[in-house]
Amino acid sequence: MHDFKDITILIFARIDNEERGKNLKAITSFYRKACTNVKFVISEEDSEMKVPDIIDLTENDVYTFTLSSDQWNKCEGYNKAIKLAKTNILVFNDVDVIIHPEQILMTADKLQQDD
Numbered sequence: 001m002h003d004f005k006d007i008t009i010l011i012f013a014r015i016d017n018e019e020r021g022k023n024l025k026a027i028t029s030f031y032r033k034a035c036t037n038v039k040f041v042i043s044e045e046d047s048e049m050k051v052p053d054i055i056d057l058t059e060n061d062v063y064t065f066t067l068s069s070d071q072w073n074k075c076e077g078y079n080k081a082i083k084l085a086k087t088n089i090l091v092f093n094d095v096d097v098i099i100h101p102e103q104i105l106m107t108a109d110k111l112q113q114d115d
Helices: 019-036 073-084 101-113
Strands: 007-015 038-045 062-068 089-093
Touching: 007 019, 007 073, 007 101, 038 073, 038 101, 062 089, 089 101
Parallel strands: 007 038, 007 089, 038 062
Antiparallel strands: none
16 A cells, blocks of 8 residues: 555546546545545535535545636636645646556655755
8 A cells, every 4th residue: 555644636626527527436436445544635616516426525635615607717726725735745636637656656755855
């Protein structure tokens, strides 16, 4: 198991089709099985809350929702997520991507070694 104690995964979510919901569920499920101490900050921006119905949030997760109709602002969503993270190492992840935990830990180690 890979220990993510110093890492938070930030996800901006706008579930505008069924595939994105499936992807979000797959991503969170994968990291929860492959890693210990995994933490997500999920920033959803949409016309209604969908994420809590798609995934089971844990006590380590933070979820924020912003009401939005046609326009959405991914950068603003990530900025909100950054403020809610409790670790110094942040992984910005889309709902369509799974980064191998070893790659994340390798990068985290390099960041911690570089002042």
